Amino acid sequence: MSGALHAVTMPKWGLSMQEAKIVEWKVPVGGEALSGDEVVDIETEKIAAAVEARHSGVLRRHIAQEDDVLPVGALLAVIAGADATDSEIDAFVADFQASFVPPDPTASEVGVPTDTVDLSGGVIRYLRRGDSGDVVILVHGFGGDLNNWLFTHEPLAAEHVVYALDLPGHGGSTRDVGDGSLEDFADTLSDFMAALGIANAHLVGHSMGGAIALTFALAHPDLTASLTLIGSAGLGAEIDGTYIDGFVHARRRRDLKPHLEKLFSDPSLITRQLVEDVLRYKRLDGVQDALATVAGQLFPGGRQAAVLRDQLDQLMLPVQVICGVEDRIIPPSHALGLPADVATHTVTGAGHMVQMEASAEVNRLIRDLAG
Amino acid sequence: MQLNKDDALRAYRTMKTIRVFEDRVHVEFETGEVPGFVHLYAGEEAIATGVCLHLDDGDRIASTHRGHGHCIAKGCDVRGMMAEIYGRKPGLCAGKGGSMHIADLTKGMMGANGIVGGAPPLVCGAGLAAKTLGNGRVAVGFVGDGGSNQGTTHESLNLASVWQLPCIFVVENNGYAEATSVKYSTACDDLADRASGFNMPGIVVDGHDFFEVYEVAGEAIDRARAGGGPTLIECKVNRYYGHFEGDAQTYRAPDEVENVRQNRDCIDNFAARAVSAGLVQEDDLASIDRDISDLIEDAVNLAKAAPKPEAEDLLTDVYVSY
Amino acid sequence: MGIKTFQQAISEALALEMERDERVIVMGEDIVGGSGADGEMDAWGGPLGVTKGLWGKFGDRVLDTPITESAFIGAAIGAATTGLRPVVELMFIDFMGVCFDQIFNQAAKFRYMFGGKAETPVVIRTMFGAGLRAAAQHSQCLYPLFTHIPGLKVVVPSTPYDAKGLLIEAIRDNDPVIFCEHKLLYTQEGEVPDEAYTIPFGEAAVVREGEDLTIVTLGRMVHRAVEAAEALAGSGIDCEIVDLRTTSPMDEDAILESVENTGRLVVVDEANPRCNIATDISALVAQSAFDALKAPIRMVTAPHSPVPFSDALEDLYIPTAASIEAAARELAEYRS
Structure with a gap:
């Protein structure tokens, strides 16, 4: 099994960010993404900016669709080697989603970092x-x-x-x-x-x-x-x-x-x-x-x-x-x-x-x- | 002033009805079913009763936020009152007024009042009407020690005196304007002293003593009916519950209410004196107690079962015509 | 910074300003509670406990008053013209009826009548609004009456953050300010800095941005408008919500700017419908943004009746999220 499957997740920008809207994909499915490349534009209530790839590889799957509003930590895309199979990616996504717990939006700034x-x-x-x-x-x-x-x-x-x-x-x-x-x-x-x-x-x-x-x-x-x-x-x-x-x-x-x-x-x-x-x-x-x-x-x-x-x-x-x-x-x-x-x-x-x-x-x- | 047996039984029935009514509202309030702001009259029954026993439906009273007792003493329907307190359509005010605004003009009850010092000017008006119409009616305005400090009260005392209106101003001094002691809020020792500045009689009575209230009020009402002008009566009394239901009353001394309940309760004292004087029998009182118990139980059950007002009631009775 | 209630925000504002400026005094009926009695002092801290604890910190600068609104509101106004900065509590806005002369013939007019020589830095805090089953004499929304009077400034905050910043602004302001607190907002929570801060008067808050329709509102109704806007968003109707925060001065630019962008206006006001804030704003927009309107203006207000006691009627009386939503839908569908 390929070891090189990577999740692109919703980042947390600033202390109060809880969710953001997907504005536009910058890298299409099948496109190359180098670490540091802008993958997708998102918009929080405070600011609009791009999410960067943290790993290099092929952007194999867009999980989030444009206009979706997703919480911090949510799976946006999967970057993998070109050799990873679709079933490996399916399993990776399923695993991620099964264990993902969105942050509690009602929690106050407990544990402000x-x-x-x-x-x-x-x-x-x-x-x-x-x-x-x-x-x-x-x-x-x-x-x-x-x-x-x-x-x-x-x-x-x-x-x-x-x-x-x-x-x-x-x-x-x-x-x-x-x-x-x-x-x-x-x-x-x-x-x-x-x-x-x-x-x-x-x-x-x-x-x-x-x-x-x-x-x-x-x-x-x-x-x-x-x-x-x-x-x-x-x-x-x-x-x-x-x-x-x-x-x-x-x-x-x-x-x-x-x-x-x-x-x-x-x-x-x-x-x-x-x-x-x-x-x-x-x-x-x-x-x-x-x-x-x-x-x-x-x-x-x-x-x-x-x-x-x-x-x-x-x-x-x-x-x-x-x-x-x-x-x-x-x-x-x-x-x-x-x-x-x-x-x-x-x-x-x-x-x-x-x-x-x-x-x-x-x-x-x-x-x-x-x- | 001599009291016959019928009057004595009426007095007892009225005081006891007020007490049981208020005790029951207190209990029901704690269940959360009684909405809004509720101010209970328990402890002060001798005043409303001692005054209103001299009045009939053509005489007017105007009341305070603590008005249940005045309503009952003036003859308002107890079931209708309870339904009103529950905000139900068959309530005395169709569910639109609530505890603080119960009124029944057919009984001469011009309304409880949410505004402190609201009553005195109104009874000047009722007195003026009676005087103008020459119908021999009188008007009684109840006001608390708090309300006695309002400008409206002072202005009304002056007006009633200069116009020689058939008005009686009854100050129910229960020691507290909400949570503030009368010792803090009021510059004179006896509120009745203020009467002299308005050139009218001012009398202090023990508000726990039905007989004293009854006698003093009777003289004042007779004087007013005879064209002799207004009187200020200060009744010194205690309230058994808080300013409103939900008031923790930490401003009161711990044993303050209990002492009064034990030693100066107006109903206990009335019963003891009336029985020992041979005016009434224990059995008479017990029978009245049973009636009242049934009445209040019935009133609560009816109120709870009664329908609430409906959407079309919202905009009715804003005007007579519009 | 922390999550605080509306009530705590107000209490904190009072305490901070009393600490900062010894000319600030606080007075009102039972704002301490227990004065002259045999039990505990500070028994109430106001009928809902908003001022509880101030007496312990500031002693004689926190004054219980007799129930004599004409006298003590008037006294606060007099003290304000002679060196103090009183914050006086008119327990329920309905009680303006017994002291209105002092407010609108005295406080509001001194500066003008005296040729600009007087300053009256008084704040009158007062509780308003329906929903507590408090019936006709304890539930009204009378801020339009104060708004009508030149010389008064009128504040109607909707959040804890705004309440604190606007109250401190009010205390530091040199004109008479009527500070209206909706009694059902006291438990509302929100983020409030620990420090003192001020929010300028006449600066509306755009609490939600939107393209299709503008909802202008204030006080408790802001929260109902937000609820309505969320439901409308589900149908693709994108609402902008303008929270006035102060009705005098009023942020006309914010209203006009928004309506010029959306072309549709719903004004939500818990007050009775005649001569209220909703009519005022409707007139403003009809006069100054007529060409931008794509649909008639809709006002969502209480009906022209006193506040009923029964919960069944009171719930019908108060504008709801559903009634706001219905008005908005009507405009969104107008001639479309």
Whole structure:
């Protein structure tokens, strides 16, 4: 019997996802799928994106049909070698379905997979995935949180120990941002690593998180295994100041949505629920002040205060820069003209949120660099 | 004021009917079959009875949210009341009013009332009608200690006095406005003291003592009928149950109700005094008890078996005509 | 964050604001319970226990009142103009009848009458709605009457999350706010952050997106609309549900935007049908989105009668998911 039968299942993206709708198959029955390839587009109440293959092979069977709404963990497709027989696949599907128990939709967030750690600057919420391998730390950008990496947590966790944290002033972490400087955030990162006993990590930073990761790496090269900067701040002076200002001050859905749409190449990715989630965060006492402090420190007058590109060549560690060609927040040109040993990847069809719009490619690049 | 045997038996029957009715509603409420908000009158029977014994169907009363006792004392049909409390079509208000809004205008009962302090202005109106029509009728407004603080009560006392209306305002001071003590909510020691500011007699009576209520109410009603104007009577009393059914009553002292039940129960005291004075016989009372027991049992059975209102009843009686 | 009831959400909002701002006081009938009596204090915490525990934390800033709504609602309004930020409880919205002057002739008009010189940061919390067999004087949906009055802001939350955020917003707001709590929603559960947060007034929530038909509603009816929308989805009728959250100010843009997209409107309001929120919204859409309409507007409301006591009648009185569904089907099939 062929050993190479693999289930493609409904992923769990983010803390509250329970089900999703099948939008469109990207790989037909009989088509080749390589690990990391996008197999099927799905849509949750928060976001639409593609499910990636975790194994290479022939896509032998579509179990889910377009427009089906299926729970997390449900069988979507079967990938197998071309030599697997139909009866083997039938048996595999039957076995899977017999043992599959959908998650209880009424269960509250019992066992929320995030954790918190109490640092000197306050409580930090984080998510940890994966049991073995090098440590990868994911650092989100201004106004974001660990869910900005929801398409990255699981794919990287197969071979790495993945941490995604909420920076101070963000997500479920303390509202105390100190003076809101890159150095303060970088200090939080080193406190975080010390508290969790992480001696060395591959740092992946998005946007402001990129500038923080870079600041950290410059200060602690010994703690940094590699650096992946995505749509990164800190590489040039320009930034869309209207976005920063709009994000900080919008209180209403109608005001916020146009700003969030600037983050993506495809603005239809901004669902009602995504806007609502950002509003729910922004409504919390202290958040607006924290964001205003950070914005005032890092992006005064709609410009980036810290440009660190000239210091990149001091780093004696692998560095790559990824940017979306259609980034409307930070000009993709900031990724150009960097030192020769910095690998630069420009991704077409992606805006500022490259890791969400082109997650398969970003995940592959991170894996390639982190080994 | 002399009480004859018939009146004494009527008084006993009324008080006991109220008590058994309320005790039974209390039990039935706990089964979950009685819907809505229910406020029981048990413990206060001497007041409604002592006042209403002086009234006939042409005299008017207006009541409170704790109105079952006033209804029974004013002659409302007990079976119709029970059916109303169960929300049934044969109920006194066709199932549309419920416990808090039982009324029977043919009996001079202008309604229990869901609004605290709702009654006093209404009885001013009833008094004005009687005075204008010159028919010798009187109107009695019941209000609790809580309601006595409402602006409507104060305004009505003033109006009744300046117009010399044939009105009697009976404050049933059971010590609590819901869960708040009268000691907290009320600035005067005796609510009856307020009468002097409105230039009318104000009298305090023991609301557990039927004879005292009966006598004081009789004088006030006679005065009103004779054109002598209004009176404020404060009856100090205790309620045996909570503000509403379901009230845990943790605000009351643990033995508070039991003490009153043991030592000051209006029905026990009435029976003892009436029997020892030779006014009535034990057997008379026992026979009445049996009647009442059958009546209440019958009322509950009828209520439970009675049909509920139907869809076409929903929009009837919003107006006389529309 | 955690799952909390509507009732807990309100209690938490009060406690957080009392902690944050010592000018915030809470008053009302038996919101403590047991005052002056020989038994326990905090015996009730309000008739449904919503304010229970506040007295233990804040003592004299939580005041039981005599049953004198004109006096204590008026006093809260007076205190609001002179330095406090009272949250006063009008136990049942029906009791507005005994204190309405203080609300609509006093609180609502100070700022305007006094040439912009007064601020009246009072919140009047009040319980409304049918379904408890509480009969005609304890079951009404009178928020349209408050909505009618310029100078008042009117909030009608439908979820625990909204209740907390809108109540904190109300307490921090410098105008008089009528905060209407449906009595059958107190046990409703939902996710509510532990921290304080605010939801701006005049921002409707689109609780469900859809292409075929818009249902605009509020309060408890939001849940019945969701139920109806789920049934309709089974027939391929895709409903958008707009939860107003506040009726004054009202998010007209959200209503118009949705109707312009769907072309069909059902308005669901538990209030009596004349001069209510449903008529208000229907007029708005008829005036401002007439060209977008593919079918007449349908209003699903209580009938023009007092709230009946008997469960048999009260259940007919309250708009149901089935009645919403029927109205929606009629529009979906209109001239198709």
